[in-house]
Amino acid sequence: MQSPPRDLPDADVLDVVRRGWDATALSLTHLPVGYGSHHWAATAAAGRRWFVTADATPDDGAVEALAAAYGVPAAARAHGVDGAHGPVAAADGALLHRHGAWSVSVQPWLDGGAGGFSDRWPDATAEAVVRLLADLHMLHAASTPARPEDPALPGVDGLVAALDRCERDEPLTGGPLAGVVTGLLRRHAAAVREALREDAADLPGPGATVLTHGEPHPGNVVVTADGPVLVDWDTARRAEPERDLWLVAARTDLDVVALYADLTGRTPSRDRMRRRERRWALADVAAYVVDLAAAPAEDADTAWQLRSLRGTLEELGR
Structure with missing residues (x-):
């Protein structure tokens, strides 16, 4: 999406990333790309970068469906498909952290x-x-x-x-x-x-x-x-x-x-x-x-x- 979501401030997204994936995350920049999901670049200590995504998930069913889809690239990589790049698990093992009507996921930055x-x-x-x-x-x-x-x-x-x-x-x-x-x-x-x-x-x-x-x-x-x-x-x-x-x-x-x-x-x-x-x-x-x-x-x-x-x-x- 070209514009950040009105009901999901950057500060909230950065807090979700810090608590779930990387406590050293320092900054967040919204990326005007794609349609449907919102994306940010997060910068952490030692120059580490993350690609952060927020998807609208209005109910538990939407969260479950998204988690199932986001679990596919990890399963594909485990079976030898190296060209499948997707979200990584947070510290609690979950691929998604819900924040209001949104679900946030994080994946390593890809050059x-x-x-x-x-x-x-x-x-x-x-x-x-x-x-x-x-x-x-x-x-x-x-x-x-x-x-x-x-x-x-x-x-x-x-x-x-x-x-x-x-x-x-x-x-x-x-x-x-x-x-x-x-x-x-x-x-x-x-x-x-x-x-x-x-x-x-x-x-x-x-x-x-x-x-x-x-x-x-x-x-x-x-x-x-x-x-x-x-x-x-x-x-x-x-x-x-x-x-x-x-x-x-x-x-x-x-x-x-x-x-x-x-x-x-x-x-x-x-x-x-x-x-x-x-x-x-x-x-x-x-x-x-x-x-x-x-x-x-x-x-x-x-x-x-x-x-x-x-x-x-x-x-x-x-």
């Missing part, structure tokens, strides 16, 4: 370079990422804390409710951007409805599943001197391999399907990958519509979300 969501990879980097994902997918998923993916589209109920209101000529309510979101949704309602019908008719099935990261795009891959490393594991779930592979294929000219088949002996479905791309777009629309309509004020985050919502709606309509 390297990450890109942006829409960046493209050169073939060599893409090949290394596919090899990393193949190693991850070949693990016995049941030996990790990963939960199965929920087949329902994330946020579908809120999106359908918003569509219903717009089509009854009832504007969305909430914050200063509710009117703008209402207008956008009205203009693209038919395309969104059609995409929702297609998705509902083709939900992820109970077939063979693997251990997936969920969002292996250039913003979640840090290229280090030793190769690419996957970060940001909150979406780790047991699911079909296409859940990961479509994102890589969309960011490279490399034939991801052919390479993955050579590495694993399993040929991914190009059709399933296309459907995963559509599902990602719908989930984005669902999240942006609800968040933007309710946003109490306009800021750098809402400006970014609004641009993304416009672009995604236009893509769905093509």
